Amino acid sequence: MKNLILIIVLLINFNAFSEKKYQRTYYENGNIKSEGWIQNNQKIKFWTFYHENGNPKKQGHFSANKESNYWKFYTKTGSLEKEGHFKNGKKNNWWLFYDTLEKVNHKCQLKDNQKNGYCLMYKNEKLVAASRYKAGKKIKEWTTFASFKRENKLSDLK
Template identity: 75%
Template structure:
């Protein structure tokens, strides 16, 4: 009987530790700073973070305290600033970057938090140039569609 009680206490303790809880933190002025899920003392699932004025700063998913999946970032004024993918806490794949009018300014392929692949530049929603990066260093730039098409396949943009 003692052994069964001990096992039951261990299981209850483990369950209490592993419980998924919704957590909110606040700035000193009382406005919300962050909110999301905690499991095993790690951020998990969907989270939102706020500026001290109460506007949304960023939102996305975590797995064991590391950013994963798709995230969006906002300016203190509430407009979208950038959005893209994370893998194990590092920016990866295509990221979109916006101007103050929420129009795409440029989009880049990233790997391990740095440009790695193509970066497309826009002005007034029109493509004006393209660059290619390797491990954060620019290795080529094109300012015309014809020159880009000559050097690349569109399948490279995936």
């Protein structure tokens, strides 16, 4: 009987510990700082972080306390600044970077937080230049779209 009671108490404590909870934190000025899901003292699922003025700062998913999937980042004024994929807490795949009018300024392929693949530069929403990177080092640059197209397949940009 004593062992049965001990097992029941342990199961109740384990369930309470692993319970998924919604958490909010606040700045000293009372504005919300962050909100999202916690389980086993780790961030999981969707989270939003805020600038001190109340505007969103960044939002995306966590898996076991690491950024995962798609994230968006915003300036203090609320404009979209950049967005892209995370894998195990590191930037991966395509990332888009925006100008002050929220138009794509450039987009780059990343792997483990480093440029790895193509970076495409835009002006007035038109592709004007491109570079290729390997492990963060620039290995080739094209200053016109025509020169880029001559040497690359557009299907490589997917």
